[in-house]
């Protein structure tokens with residue numbers, strides 16, 4: 178059994194991202210306690226869980242308990258997969274119902290008495306207890322360091338445009354398409370989505386209508402060591418003509434309305450044409466993850482071009498921008 182601790186900012190999107198990765202890697206979500214997911218999967222799922230953007234960490238789940246006493250009791254019977262030294266860390270979620278203040282010390286003492294040495298400053302193994310409705314104890318396998326994502330935020334790239342999504346969200350959009358081999362972003366801007374996709378080993382294809390964006394996206398991709406990319410200057414409403422082939426997956430963040438980024442087009446008309454154009458280059462059952470402002474009727478418009486809605490996630494960016502991230506399937 179495994180656990181995944183998702184982030185709290187877009188929780189439903191985070192859960193579906195995990196689900197998408199388990200559909201690729203094998204496994205399923207069998208329980209949820211607020212931001213803690215219980216997962217049935219084996220090691221084959223690890224490379225796919227390693228892709229996650231909207232999660233904090235994952236690990237082996239060893240104990241679930243309804244009280245501190247029960248947890249300590251069960252801890253004595255666990256075959257702890259501890260390598261070298263260990264320490265116990267507690268994560269208290271907003272719905273935590275237990276007193277966890279001296280839990281690290283108590284659980285540490287139990288595990289130590291079974292022969293494992295403690296090292297509080299540089300442990301080889303971190304034993305994690307997540308407190309929610311229940312207590313969930315396990316061993317952390319992977320921590321998604323926020324610094325990795327921060328390093329790829331818009332202002333850290335050589336070509337800077339303030340229009341970019343947070344890298345964690347870009348990563349989740351890529352994963353929600355369930356791409357295994359390739360991904361197209363037909364309105365790539367500074368290339369934020371493509372960078373996240375390429376770092377997962379996908380071949381990336383990008384389009385933008387403005388030459389400075391195509392140059393800038395290329396600079397950014399190279400800066401992060403990406404070599405397998407194909408970028409084109411062109412119009413996202415003419416993808417079939419531009420590529421003459423179809424794609425496994427598409428993810429994109431169209432412009433929200435300033436005249437410069439819309440390149441002179443009427444916003445909703447552009448969105449409609451882009452949806453049709455994406456449909457025309459998606460392989461059967463291929464998926465697109467796409468963001469639209471909340472006032473655009475994307476579900477209806479996607480239906481008009483035979484794209485099937487899979488999910489949508491709401492986000493309030495600021496006072497004048499509310500948007501949804503959509504996932505559609507051909």
Ligand SMILES: C[S@@+](CC[C@H](N)C(=O)[O-])C[C@H]1O[C@@H](n2cnc3c(N)ncnc32)[C@H](O)[C@@H]1O
Pocket residue numbers: 340341342347363364365366367368369370384385386387390411412413414429430431432433438439440
């Ligand atoms: C919001 S930005 C994309 C930001 C990108 N996701 C990132 O993280 O850097 C939208 C981009 O769409 C481009 N664009 C606008 N109309 C287009 C069209 N018809 N075809 C292709 N690109 C277009 C704009 O030039 C702009 O760079």
